[in-house]
Amino acid sequence: MTPPEGTAGTPPEGAPGERPDGASGTGRRARGLRRWHRLPIVVRLVLAVAVTMSLVLGGATALVYVRVQHALDQQLDADLAAYYHDLQGDLRAGRKPGGPDGSAYQVLDTHGRVLQASNLVRTKQLLTPAQITSVTGGTTVHRDIGGLLPLNPHTLRIKAQRVRLPDHHSVIAVAALRRGHRDEALRELLAQLGMAAGLTLIAASYAGYRTARAALDPVERYRRRAATLADGTSGVRLPVPEDRDDELTRLGHTLNQMLDRLEAAAEREHRFLADASHELRTPLSLLRAELDVALHRPRTAAELTETLRSVDSEVQRLINLTNALLDLEQVGATDHLTRAPVDLPGLIASAVDPHRTATTRAHRSITADAAPGTVDVDATWLRPAIGNLVDNALRHSHGDIHITAATHDGNLRLTVTDEGPGFPADFLPKAFERFARAEASRTSPGSGLGLAFVAAVAASHGGTAHAENTEHGAAVTLDIPC
Template identity: 35%
Template sequence: MRTWRLPARTARLRLTVLYGGMFLLSGVGLLAITNLVGLGGTRVSRSAPAGVPPVEPATLAAATERIARLQAQLADAHAAQTRQLLVGSAVALVVMGVVSVVLGRVVAGRVLRPLRMIITATRRITADNLDERLAVRGPDDEVKDLADTIDGLLERLENAFAAQRRFVADASHELRTPLATMRASLDVALAKPEPVPEQTAALAHRLRAELDQIDRLLAGLLTLARARHGSPPGRTALPLGRLAAAALDDRAAGLAAKELTVDASGVAGGAWTRGDPTLLTRMVDNVIDNAVTHNHRGGWIRVAATDGAAAELVVETGGPVLDQAQVDRLARPFQRLGADRTGSGDGSGLGLSIVAAVAAAHGGALRLRARPDGGLAVTVSLPPAEVPAEVPAEVPA
C-alpha cells in the first residue's frame, strides 16, 4: 500500500509558507476593510424628511403602506447585496490564497536561486577538479560571503591534496632506497667466500624476510595513498574477468601448495570497465591474494565476473562461519580476522582496504558478506564499459 508522505521541509518550502501567508493576510485585511465599508454604508433611515407638510389620515395610511412595501423591497435588495458581497469575498479569498502560494513560491525561488547555483557548483567539484572555484559575482551580501568562504575552503583542500600527492611521490623514492640498500648489504654479506656462521646466516635470512615484508607494506601504503589522494585514474577499457583469470594463473603454485579447488567457470573475460590499468590490476590481485592467503588447506575458491547495471567481480571462499560485524571492518587498513578464523596470519592488513580505495576512485564500491554456510564473499562493483573494437595492450591475453 502506497503511503502519502509530507514534502521535505526545505528552505524554499518555509519561505513559500512565509511569503504566501503574508500575501494571504494582506488579502484578508483588504477584503475585511471592503466588507466593513460596503455594509456600513447601506443603512436605511426611517425618519421623515424635514419640511414635508402633514397629510390626511387616508392619504397617510396609503403612504405608510407604500413606505412599508418599499422598505421590504429595500431590505430584500440589501440582503441579496450582502449575500453577493460575502460570496464574492469568499471566492476572492480562495483566489488570493492560490495566488499567494504561487507568488510566495516564485519569490522564494528567486531568493534561493544563488544558493542553488552554489550547491550545484559545489557538487560538481570533486577531488579530481579542486582547482575549480565558484567565483560568484554580485553585490557584497551574505550569499557572496558564503561563496567566497567555500572558495577559500576549496583552495585549502587543493593545497592539502597537492601535499598528499607530493608525499606519495617523494616517499616512493626516499623510503624504498634505504630498504634496497639494506637488502643488498645482506646479500653481499651472505655471498662472501668466507664461511658465515650458521647463527649469522639465520639472522640475515630473517632480516631479509622482514625487509621484504616492510617493502610489501610500503608498496601497499603507497598504492592506498595513490588510490585515495593520487592523480585521477586513467580511462582504459579492461575486463575484470580476464584480470582475475591472469591473477589465478600467476598464483598457480600457491593454489597447488594449499590444495585449493578453483572454480573460474564464471569468469569468461567479462565485466568490462574503464580505469587505470595498474590500479585495477592491483585491485584484482589483492582480491585473489586474499582468497588464497586466508584459506584453509583443501579449501575452495569460486570466481565470477558479470556484466549488467555494473561490472562485478565476485570471489567466494569457504571456511568457518564469520561474524558480519567483524567482516564489515576488513575494508579498513590493518584489520584482520585472526589466524584462528582465516587460516593464516600473513599479510599486511591492507589488501581489502586497497581494493575499497581503488574501487571508490573509479566510482565503484566493495561489498563484503559473510556466507551463511561459512567463508567470505567479496564483490567489487564498478561502472560498466562497452567492449572496445580492439583489445588494449594492457589487457592480459
C-alpha cells in the first residue's frame, strides 16, 4: 500500500530512533560537563575566577553607567525645560526666539509646516506626522534624534508642545538641544570602564592562577614523592610542613599515617612469611625423614604404628604452630577491638577452667583472686591470652599458679605467678619476641609464640606486658586500660 504523499519515509511522532530536543540538549550538557572535568584544576579555577569577575565587573559597569547616564539626562532635561520655557515666552511675546549655544528651535503650524526655524534645523524634520498629530491633540512629546554610536555631531534632544499665541492661533513649538557633550561623556565613561574592567579581569585571573598554583603545589610535591613510593622505596614519607594546619597539610598527615599503616602491614606480612617458613621447615623435615625411613625397608606393624604416632605428633605440632601464627597475625592486624563490659571474675574463671584438669593430674593448683566488677575489654582476645600465661606456667614451672586481677583508676592489672626457676636472666629482655625460647625449654613442646601473642593482645588494647622473676618463680603482668 502506497503511503500518502508527503509522508513517505517519515517516522511517526514518537517513533523509536527519534531524538527529542530535550534529550539532545541533555546529551550536549553531559558532553560539556565531561570536557569541563577533563580540564586541569588550575585551568578550571582560573576560568571560574574569570567568569565570576566578568559577571561582577559587568554588573558594576552597568550600574555606574546607568547612574551617570541618569544624572546627565536629568541635567540635559532641566536645560531643555528652561530653554523651552524661554522659547514659549518669546513666541507669546512676539519676539524672535533666541537661545544658548547648541540650541535650536522650530515653529510649526498644526499641519506640520515649518513657520520659523533656526539655521541648525531649518531643513530637518524634527517630528514625525504621528507626533505632530499627537502634539496637536495636546500631548507633550520628548524625542532623541541620533544615537550614542556611531559618532554623530548632530544628535539632539527635543521637546515639542502646542502653544497658544495672543491672536488665539495655535502653533507647535519644538525646542532642541545638542546631546554632543552628554554622548561624549558617556562614550568616554564606557571606554574608561571597559579599560578598567579589562585590567581588573586580567589582574584577577593572574591572581587566581597564582593562588591556584600555590594551593596545588603541595599536591604536586605529594605526587612526585608518591612516585618514588611506587618504585618500591621504603621509609619514604610525603613532605608535610609542620608549621601549618590547613586542609592540604592535614591531607598530607593523613596520607603519611596511611603509609605508616601500609608499611607496618607489609612488615607484618614479611615477618609472618619469614617466621612461618622458618618454623614450618623443621616439622616438615622431620615428617619427610620419618616417611623416608618407613619406606626404606619393610617394617613390622609395631614399627609402622610408632612411625604413624610420630607423624601424627608432628602434624599436630604443625597445626598448633599454624594456628598460633594466624592468631598472632590476626590480633596484630586488628585496628579496632570490640570492647564490651565483661565480669572480671567470670573472665578469669572462663580462661582458667580449661586448665584445671591438667593441673589436677600434675598435683598442682590454680588460685584466682579477681576483684569484683566489670572491665571494658575484648574478651575474645584477652581470654586466650590469659590461657597462654597459665599454659606457660604449667609447662615451665613445678609449683602452684596464682592469678590476681584488679582495676585501679580505669586500668586493669592482671598478674600470673608460678613457683619454679623463673625466667633465665638473658631471656627476660626478649621474652615477648616471636619464637623466643629459653635454652632450657627448647626440648619441651611449644612454639615460642605464647608470650608474643600475650604482648600483642595487650598492645591492641593500648596496654603493656611485663615479665620478671620473683623470689618464688616467674611473674607476667598485663596492664590494660579498661
